[in-house]
Amino acid sequence: MARIESKVRELVGSDADMRDAVETVLERADDGEVAWADVRDELTSGQWGRLIEKGILVDGDEGFKLADADATRAGLEAPDEDSGSASATSTSVDTGDSSWSKYDKGAAVVTVGLFLGYSVSEVRDVIGGVMDVFLGPLATMLPFYAVVMVLALATGLYSTLLQANLMDMEKMGKYQERMKEIQKRQKDAKERGDDAALEKIQEEQMEAMGDQMGMFKEQFRPMVWIMFLTIPVFLWMYWAIGVGGANAQPHVTLEPLVLPMIGTVAWKDAVLGPMQAWIIWYFLCSMGFTQIIRKGLNIDMTPSSA
Template identity: 75%
Template sequence: MARIEQKVRDLVSSDPEMRDAIDTVLERADDGDVRWVDVKGDITSGHWGRLIEKGVLVDGDEGFELADPEATRAGLEEASESSSSPSVSKSTVDTSDLGDSSWSTYDKMAGVVTVALFAAYGWKPLRDIIGNGMDLLLGPLTDILPFYAVVMVIALATGLYSTLLQANLMDMEKMGKYQERMKDIQRRQKEAREAGDDDALDAIQQEQMEAMGDQMGMFKEQFRPMVWIMFLTIPAFLWMYWAIGVGGNADAAYALEPVVLPLVGSVQWTEGVIGPMQAWIVWYFLCSMGFTQIIRKSLNIDMTPSTS
């Protein structure tokens, strides 16, 4: 199996101590079968786990067995040859603690509810139900503040919890490692092409394919806080839809005075000011962007992935 050879080479190149561990497993294997008790004390549990994780060891009749003993030996020999000849530099990125970015049950439930809330944008009965419900919370503000100030309060609240959710639900160190690993693979791939090392290039391309899982992990890291942000923000948006009268067959729940926007002047809330973008959404985004920057600076929260 060419894949087993490649996996053995990758394991040895990333951790030279894996050579002794694989040698020990080969020696102790009885007709391909080997158990942890057979090698315990001679290799570490971490090395044993890596062999199982990479598929070099698979489930057998009694314990585990080598997926392909001959390919494993061939991989060790090729690793020896490649280590004695000049080649491109090895990866210096520690990927041992990247793991998988899994969502909790609550994350998944929030995602389902968020998708359901999107239906309210196009379905007036549901929008009215949510709008009336949110009015119990936001309605009293309209009694003491002009509507443009109420939108500012909503923008401040959404900016605050969006920043806190991103800071607490996204592992910026892990995000940085995801990015660092991909940059490292691209760098070594370029070196292999320049050196004309086809074997190294094949190994790096195989590693690149395996690293595609990192891309999915990075996407899940980025999207997890967005689910909670939308879960909390969509009801506030639907209340503004309901209050202003946005959408088909919609009637404004409040009689609102025009709003004065910078560089635009006095306009109605549903009047388009930047292409199809209406005044209310432009005003909200202006307030949200400003408050978010102030909150991040005040709380010293950096949303840039950190690298070692």
């Protein structure tokens, strides 16, 4: 069974101690069957569990048995020239641990709660009032278009720094490189008509799906912190401009806004579909400042395996 051979090769390739564990199970298997009591002096419970999890050991008549003893032995041998070496290179890529800390999870929960401010005026008023303690003095010193520029600069700065520090570009680059290499080997195997190699590669693709979920979590982790810090700023702008209801009144002095290629508009005028002028102005400032910050700090957000 090619799949059993591939699983054994992956286990021993990722953990050198698993080779001794597999050899012990092979040695002590009686007519293909082995019990935990037969090997517990040589194997840890974790190693025993991994053999069962991978399907190398399956239920037997009196305990467990090897799913395929010959394939298990073959998995301990060096891979062949055509497909094994490439497979070993691929499975040796360590995409690391993308698990979130308790702080990441806490920030995610709070962020979900902050989203209520967009639809619940009471929540928006509370957050807006609290943020006004810090941002109100700025609004009295500068015209509001300049206040939005300052906020766009601040959010662009910490967004860039959070992405640079919380996203591992090298790890993501390794994952992308691994997937490209798997696809290349799959194409070559199809051209050769090598069904055995295709079966191994398909199994490897299924196992790589777990890495893909890890990469999604890796990408979303900085977004949680960015939203955690940015949503209160947006809710303050909602509150300050008086967005969110027919009776909502602005809490700052608002002069007409001049947008590029559009001209003079009111802050709450719909400019691009339903998007109001203040949102357009914020995004224009944010995108411009973010590019300047990345260039100035020499921060590259492109995944790289180098």
